[in-house]
Amino acid sequence: MLRVLCGTVSTVxxxxxxxxxxxxxxxxxxxCSKMPSCWLIREDGTHAPLLLHHLKTxxxxxxxxxxxxxxxxxxxxxxLRADCxxxxxxxxxxxxxxxxxxxxxxxxxxQVTVRPGQRLHMVNQLYAYTxxxxxxTIAPKASKHRSEINQRSKxxxxxxxxxxxxxAPPHKDxAPPHKDxALHQNATVNSASPxxxxxxxxxxxxxxxxxxxxxxxxMQDPKMQVYKDERVVVIRDKYPKARYHWLVLPxxxxxxxxxxxxxxxxxxxxxxxxxEQMIQKCPDAARLKFRLGYHAIPSMSHIHLHVISQDFxxxxxxxxxxxNSFTTDYFINSEDVIRMLETxxxxxxxxxxxxxxxxPLRCHICxxxxxxxxQLKQHLTTHLHTPTH
DNA sequence: GTTCTAGAAC
DNA sequence: GTTCTAGAAC
Numbered sequence: 284m285l286r287v288l289c290g291t292v293s294t295v296x297x298x299x300x301x302x303x304x305x306x307x308x309x310x311x312x313x314x315c316s317k318m319p320s321c322w323l324i325r326e327d328g329t330h331a332p333l334l335l336h337h338l339k340t341x342x343x344x345x346x347x348x349x350x351x352x353x354x355x356x357x358x359x360x361x362x363l364r365a366d367c368x369x370x371x372x373x374x375x376x377x378x379x380x381x382x383x384x385x386x387x388x389x390x391x392x393x394q395v396t397v398r399p400g401q402r403l404h405m406v407n408q409l410y411a412y413t414x415x416x417x418x419x420t421i422a423p424k425a426s427k428h429r430s431e432i433n434q435r436s437k438x439x440x441x442x443x444x445x446x447x448x449x450x451a452p453p454h455k456d457x458a459p460p461h462k463d464x465a466l467h468q469n470a471t472v473n474s475a476s477p478x479x480x481x482x483x484x485x486x487x488x489x490x491x492x493x494x495x496x497x498x499x500x501x502m503q504d505p506k507m508q509v510y511k512d513e514r515v516v517v518i519r520d521k522y523p524k525a526r527y528h529w530l531v532l533p534x535x536x537x538x539x540x541x542x543x544x545x546x547x548x549x550x551x552x553x554x555x556x557x558x559e560q561m562i563q564k565c566p567d568a569a570r571l572k573f574r575l576g577y578h579a580i581p582s583m584s585h586i587h588l589h590v591i592s593q594d595f596x597x598x599x600x601x602x603x604x605x606x607n608s609f610t611t612d613y614f615i616n617s618e619d620v621i622r623m624l625e626t627x628x629x630x631x632x633x634x635x636x637x638x639x640x641x642x643p644l645r646c647h648i649c650x651x652x653x654x655x656x657x658q659l660k661q662h663l664t665t666h667l668h669t670p671t672h
Numbered sequence: 673g674t675t676c677t678a679g680a681a682c
Numbered sequence: 683g684t685t686c687t688a689g690a691a692c
Contacts (some may be wrong), residue, residue, distance in 0.1 A: 494692065635685075675692080682686090
């Protein structure tokens with residue numbers, strides 16, 4: 284975990300000096316120390332965790348550090364100050380639009396604290412951050428990683444990454460596009476055009492513009508793409524049901540599990556591999572469990588592999604159908620789908636699968652039944668630090 | 673897939 | 683009274 288964090292640390296500009304200049308001697312040469320440190324972690328992974336130094340003030344807002352381009356967010360939106368001994372970060376709202384902690388507005392000029400487990404939204408309930416304190420020693424390998432990251436940051440930015448680009452209009456999407464560098468040597472993010480699509484495998488056609496065709500639109504939108512290669516594209520789920528929720532879609536038109544044949548095996552294997560790489564690049568990978576799989580009877584056309592963290596900590600998770608679609612056998616593991624293709628040449632969905640969506644709410648970790656969605660969500664917070672893997 | 677909202681549940 | 687669900691509409 285820490286190796287990952289350390290490996291992706293960004294140098295951020297403090298109000299007066301850069302971090303590098305402010306670091307104590309031990310930390311200046313390397314971040315590998317036993318000094319308590321605090322990390323500000325962007326939940327959707329849009330940028331690397333930022334190091335908050337003990338009792339040093341850091342002002343953040345719209346800018347390259349956060350990659351926030353939303354005009355509603357001030358360039359100096361919040362002032363942060365970590366107290367590593369006491370284990371909290373004070374947040375002062377400087378901007379005019381609301382910053383919030385756990386959905387409670389801070390208010391301009393006001394100051395509140397944010398602790399691990401709480402969520403800071405930079406502005407308008409968007410751009411979620413959490414804080415993490417640590418005293419752990421960071422692996423020496425990290426310094427190499429950091430230099431790699433620094434090198435990477437010197438590369439020319441792709442079109443949508445340029446800070447000079449038009450600011451994105453304010454949107455309700457809780458997970459703005461991720462502009463991570465390419466995951467693979469031959470793969471690019473937001474650059475190459477997709478190859479021409481193969482002919483649709485087969486499915487009942489829905490009129491274009493119907494809601495069920497939405498993924499086909501999203502996957503072609505460069506702003507939605509977080510990864511792409513010659514065979515697949517990854518987008519962030521528009522309504523994520525957990526802190527991390529990506530969809531891996533093939534360029535090739537495959538309507539659903541129903542049309543899969545043995546010849547699709549390699550494609551599905553690649554989709555899973557790309558999903559696993561997304562997890563590997565996730566700053567929270569070490570402390571979160573993930574699952575990769577398909578909904579047995581998806582609502583949206585165009586086959587899509589869900590890559591979803593098992594915290595299910597998301598305001599978009601609202602009802603029993605949402606919950607059961609990810610925590611019952613309605614969710615079929617990617618490897619099971621691939622195995623079925625190998626052994627049977629097709630993917631069979633058991634009769635009565637749809638009924639699984641109506642099952643009572645049951646915690647996916649301890650299996651205790653919960654009466655309502657709010658109760659379930661409250662219950663899930665008790666597992667926030669439960670080791671799940 | 674989501675949003676909206678009537679009415680059930682509390 | 684409020685909270686929450688579930689079905690219709692999109």
